[in-house]
Each structure stands twice: as structure tokens, then as C-alpha cells.
Amino acid sequence: MATAPANVEAAGVRSSSRSLFNGDGVARIVTLIFALLTVVITGMIVVQLWVLSAESRHAFGWRFFWSQEWDPVFNKFGALPFIYGTLVTSAVGMLIAVPLGLGAAIFLAELAPRGISDFLTFLIDLLAAVPSVIYGLIGVFILVPLMRTEIQPCLKRTLGFLPLFTGPAYGIGFLTAGIVLAVMIVPFIISVSREVLLAVPREQREASLALGATRWEATWKAVVPYARTGIMGSVFLALARALGETMAVTMVVGNNPRIAASLLGPGYSIASVLANEFSEATGSMYVSALIELGLVLFLLTFIINGLARLLIVVTTQRGSGMAK
Amino acid sequence: MNLAWRKTVNVIMLSLTGLCAAIAVSALFFILGYLVYHGGSDVDWNFFTKLPTPVGESGGGMANAIVGSGKLLLIAALIGVPIGLLGGIYLAEFGGKTVPFIVRYTADMLNGIPSIVIGIFAYAVAVMPVRHFSTVAGGFALGIMMIPIVLRSTEEFLNGVPRAMREGAMALGASKWRTISSVVLPAARNAIMTAILLSLARVAGETAPLLFTAFGNRFWSPGWGQPTASLPVMIFTYAVGPYDDWHRQAWAAGLVLLGLVLLVNILVRTVLARGISAQRS
Secondary structure (H helix, E strand, C coil), X not given: CCHHHHHHHHHHHHCHXXXXXXXXXXXXXXXXXXXXXXXXXXHHHHHHHHHHXXXXXXXXXXXXXXXXXXXXCCCEECCHHHHHHHHHHHHHHHHHHHHHHHHXXXXXXXXXXXXXXXXXXXXXXXXXXXXXXXXXXXXXXXXXXXXXXXXXXXXXXXXXXXXXHCCCCCCCCHHHHHHHXXXXXXXXXXXXXXXXXXXXXXXXXXXXXXXXCCHHHHHHHHHHHHCHHHHHHHXXXXXXXXXXXXXXXXXXXXXXXXXXXXXXXXXXXXXXXXXXXXXXXXXXXXXXXXXXXXXXXXXXXXXXXXXXXXXXXXXXHHHHHHHC | CCHHHHHHHHXXXXXXXXXXXXXXXXXXXXXXXXXXXXXXXXXXXXXXXXXXXXXXXXXXXXXXXXXXXXXXXHHHHHHHHHHHHHHHHHHHHHCCCHHHHHHHHHHHHHHHCCHHHHHHHHHHHHHCCXXXXXXXXXXXXXXXXHXXXXXXHHHHHHHCCCHHHHHHHHHCCCCHHHHHHHHHHHHCHHHHHHHHHHHHHHHHCCCHHHCCCCCCCCCCCCCCCCCCCCHHHXXXXXXHCCCHHHHHHHHHHHHHHHHHHHHHHHHHHHHHHHHHHHHHC
């Protein structure tokens, strides 16, 4: 695969004079233009976000990031409650999804027979295809009432001494949003981690089993550490999804720009405030501040995605290097 | 650490991993079950043929939202498929080193951009200049989201076509483009169709980028320049609205949307994908 493009290019140089007649040159240029359109569109997204948020960036500067005020009437905008909400809901989601996803991936890669594993992975892939608004629907009508009447009162009774679980049980809030996020990102963690675990060489397992390790010890102490970087990659990919997830969070987080220690109360997130307020925003400063929030969200996910890809590339290269 | 203890830990941890897998898979059945339970009785002929009724009147359907989603997907396909497909052909067949690297990198970056941010971009490009929401703007946002998926899978599947097939065509005197268009592309056709259908199914459920591009519409949307209703946005609006009647409709719409998405996924992954593996072997 790696040598093909080089040959093609050499051939292209040799026959460049003839190629215009048989259509090769035209095809090359046309497909190149379409390929570059991808770059142009991505570039335009970044430029538009930057340019359109100029008014807000100039007016608030770095204060935008630590001001808690969000007052469209007096044109005072601060992003802190939204950034806080995005980070907290994602953190709750990750705390639930990472152990769950890793456990399921271990089961699918190490224990389940291949046929069953493939079938379950197929179902997990279907779960990943469920639109986020459907998760929101289930969240609003099933999870929120359940949280209000059962789970949150129970948490308050048992763990109420922690500041995390205080205050009235509304049903909506950071914790509920985090749980919905967890279910949404678990499929990504499972399918990538399973692939990574399946790519671990057999010798790694056999060697530790031969030394007398139990199945679990072999998995946990030999296989998982070997695949660690790739698993981290899948975790970061899932994190980027969680940070940018809009609909499901909007429907259950409570939409109240608030910073509080308790996970039970309502909050807000960057994506939700965009979903709720963007189409109704009046005044250029208001729109500009919302677009700056979009820029912040873009940068957050961009950095996390970059890290994820780096980790996955490192693992796959190390893996193939060892295979040789 | 004696053996009995280690064996106990072994059994406990292994059963826990099984439990994790069971929980993750059961989420799918919970979602499907709840949707059928709450929405099943409201999915009837009216749902597909009638407009939404004013608040308070029962009955009515989401015909305009279903047609609206179809129109949005058509525009999305018109934008996403040519760019993704031809770009993918370039990456797999013509590319050198630098340009494909940049294109791949930006495509992955584009794939990671949250859908709501894509919505802002579509708003800036297609709504702000004309000062009103439109079907085209919504389709444009969805089309952008399709590009990276179609692009990367086209490249991957074209790379999977055996070299021998290309060389055979070349040896018969076919030009490079002739080889691609009549040998390589047909060989990868099913796989590429799969990728396109899956990407359509993925953007069909996208809500966030439509909120301030296609917006919503209680009536039929004439032409392409007006705001239009769509299934996902209807589900959102109806679910967060205060009326019981709306909630029932939201469940029904959710069932229809999920049914369509899952149907496409299952059909494509079983029928078309089987064709692919048969071809490869």
C-alpha cells in the first residue's frame, strides 16, 4: 500500500505529456480539486469561527473564560459556567463509561467465543448508530423521573455527606447528563478497545498463562498493559464525543448556567447553550459571544482528538513493528 | 496470595467483564423496547400522511417532517458524496505524499468537529447572507458531516482492491482513468455504497446542526429556500414541549427515526457487507 503512490507518481511524471489526451490528467486534476475542497471547507470553518467571534473576543478578552455573568440584556458574557458544565458532565460520563467499556471490551476480545463476540459487537455498533436525540428522548421521559424518585434520593441517603450529592433531587442535572453521555460513548470505547485488544499477539497471553497466571491475571497484567496506549486513544476519542455532544445533554442537563459542587442540581454546557440560544440570539455581541463559545468547543475537541489519534498511531506502529 | 484466592478473583473479575458487556448490549434493547412501548400505538397511517395539528387538537402526523428529512438528506448527499467519493479516489489512486497527508489529516479533524459547530458554520455561510433559515442551509450542514466519512471509507475500500486487477487492466492497454472507472470502482462498488448509506443513516439523526439552519416548520416547506421541519428537530421540540399530545408524537417520531436508522444499518451491514467479503475471498 505504501509503495503504490510512489510508483503512480513516477508513472505520472513520465507520461504527463500523453496523459492529457487519454483523460488521466483531467481525472487527476478533478479528483484533486474535490480532495482539496475538504481542506478548504475545514479551513473555512476555522476562519469563520475566528472572524465571527472577533467582536466578543475584543470586548471581553481572556475575561470571557472566567467570568460567570451571562446577561444578553446588558451584553455581558462569560463562559465559565458553560465550560464547567461541559467538563463536569463529560467527566461523569467518562467515570462510568471507561470501566464499563473496558470491561465489555475485555469480555468481547478475551473471553467470548468469536461468533458470539462478533454478534455482540454488531449490536454495540448498532447502539453507536442510535441518534443522540433518541438518547435525549429516553433521558427526558425515562431516566429523569427515575433519577428524581429513586436514584437521587438513594444517593443522598447513602452518600449525602459528600458535597457532590446534596441539594434537592430535581431529576435533571449534571449527574443525569453524565449517565446519558456514558451510554452514548460506551460503544466507541468498546469497539476501538476490542480491536486493540484483539491485535495483541497471542504470545503475550500464552507466556503469562504458561507461568501459571489465571486467565484474569494474564489479561490484566499482560494483555491490557500491552494495549494501554490504544485503549487510551479510544478513551480520548470518546471524551471528544462527550464534550461536543449536544442534544441528549441539552434535554437532561437542566439548562441553568450555574457552578456548584453538587452533581444533582441543574447546569448547562457549551453545546446546549448554543442549541438553545443561537437561533433566538439578537444583537451582534450576543451572536458573537455564542460563536466564541463554539470556537472554545472546537478547540477543546480538536486538542483531545489530536491526542487520541497520536496515541492510536503510536500503538498501531509499535504493534506492527513488533509483529515483524 | 494463595491459589484459591487468585481463582476467586479470576472468576469474579471475569464475570464482571461479562456483566459490563451485558449492560452495554442491553442498553440497545431498553431503548428499542421503550420506543416501541411508548410510540408504537401512535405510528399509524395519519402519522405518515398528515400535518401536525395545532396544540390541543389530537391526531395529526409528521408528513412534513418526513418529507423535510428526505429533502435535507438529498442535499446532503449531493454535497457529501461527490466530494467524498472523488476526493477518496484521489487519495487512493493519484495521491503523492504531502497532499494526501494534509487531506487525510483535515478529514479526520472535520470528522471530530462537534455537529453543533458545523451548524454555526452553515449558519454563517448559508443563513446570515440571505437572512432566513432554509432547507439548503440544513442540507449543507449535513453534507459537510458526510464528507469525511465517505472520503475515508472510499479510500480504504479502493486500497483494498487487489493490485492484480489494476495491473491486468493496464496490461490490456487501458489508461489509468479507464482502469479506475471500469475496473477498480466497480470492484469496490458495494463497499462504497455501504459507506454512503451508513453515512446517510448517521446524518439522518443529526439534530444539532439543523436547529439554526433548517430550523423548523409547522407546514409544508415549499421549494428549497424556506425553513423545513425534520424528524430529529420535531422529536426535540415535541419532547421538551409541555403537552402530553406532543410527547406521544415525539415517541412515535423517535420510533420511526430509530427504526429507519437501524433498518439501514442492519440491511447494509448484513446484505451488502456479505457481498463484500464474498468478493474479497
